Amino acid sequence: MLRAIIVDDELLSVKRLNRILSESGTVNVCRTFLNPLEALDYARENPLDIVFLDISMPEIDGMSLSARLRAHDKEIHIVFVTGYDEYAVQAFDMNALDYLMKPVTAERVARTLERAGSKTAVTVSESLLSIRLFNGLQLHRQDESRSLLRLRSPKTEELLVYLIYKGKVSREEIIDTLWGGFEPEKAHKNLNTTLYYIRKTISESQLKNPINAYRKEIWIEEEHMDCDLYEFKRLVKQIRQEQGISALNLIRQAEDLYTGTFLKSKGYEWAIAQSRQLEREFIELLELAGKHYSESGQSNPALHYFEAILKLDPLREDISLETIRIYIANGRMNEAVRQYRSLEQMLKQELGTVPDPRIAAAIRNVDPLALSL
Known part of the structure; x- marks a missing residue:
């Protein structure tokens, strides 16, 4: 068009x-x-x-x-x-x-x-820019080739990601975040130049341009790109409105999207709070699914979700207790003890405390000598 x-x-x-x-x-x-x-x-x-x-x-x-x-x-x-x-x-x-x-x-x-x-000599491509922000950063074409896109510099990458993260943002906020401390004229020039190189790469790759810029604001047209962050947020919102099997199916989709920490290893200071928030939301989804399966007596899928939570937040005593109870119910006492010892060590190192007595009691009720060593 x-x-x-x-x-x-x-x-x-x-x-x-x-x-x-x-x-x-x-x-x-x-x-x-x-x-x-x-x-x-x-x-x-x-x-x-x-x-x-x-x-x-x-x-x-x-x-x-x-x-x-x-x-x-x-x-x-x-x-x-x-x-x-x-x-x-x-x-x-x-x-x-x-x-x-x-x-x-x-x-x-x-x-x-x-x-x-x-x-018009240029044929408008129907391909979209596909961007993956979980577990690092990856840009590629959303077509059969799946060819990677390489931007000019780390700063062009950061600006593009920041625009995607914000959706719509003022030029002043961008400058304060990415070029804080620069003289105003130089900062504005850097912004315009960096934005130019982003759009140039997108244009040369014959992809739909998702970026709109005006005098005071820059914003992203979400429908002109494929982004795991946008899809994850959509799923989180939808899951909160669903129940039962429908919610569980959506949680599985969210689990496929959340392949790792938001912008892992990129070191963007502005992304730290968003990374923590996304991890909290993901853990909430895992907990919702785990408790559903546990309450319905489906121990294997419940264990899958509880173990996934502990990989992200190993100090969760309530989830450790649920996990240990499932281990015990399935005759996996050695794993129950191993989980208790792991929790005990981390709580001592991180917080200087000991596990909730109920966790040890759950193990001793089955084997009084299991924690004696």
């Missing part, structure tokens, strides 16, 4: 053209603008295929705006939209794609779009 913006200081004209373009099925109207200066800022930071410009506008007329847009991107298609035909010759002298008279009609716009399609 052609990526487009509409620039016109008449709101009714904008609405009419927006409706016609949206109904065409071949155009994605990214934004509409009543202010040409705002449109220019947007076009400088977002890839576009075609721009529909009113000619008579305050501050910058359509002709001047067209020249500035072409200076930024010589491949962009310009379509002038006006209520006066005296500009036609001048418009085509500027190599405009087309010249539409108001009020525009769907039939006339269709001919313009046919011309734009025939002149």
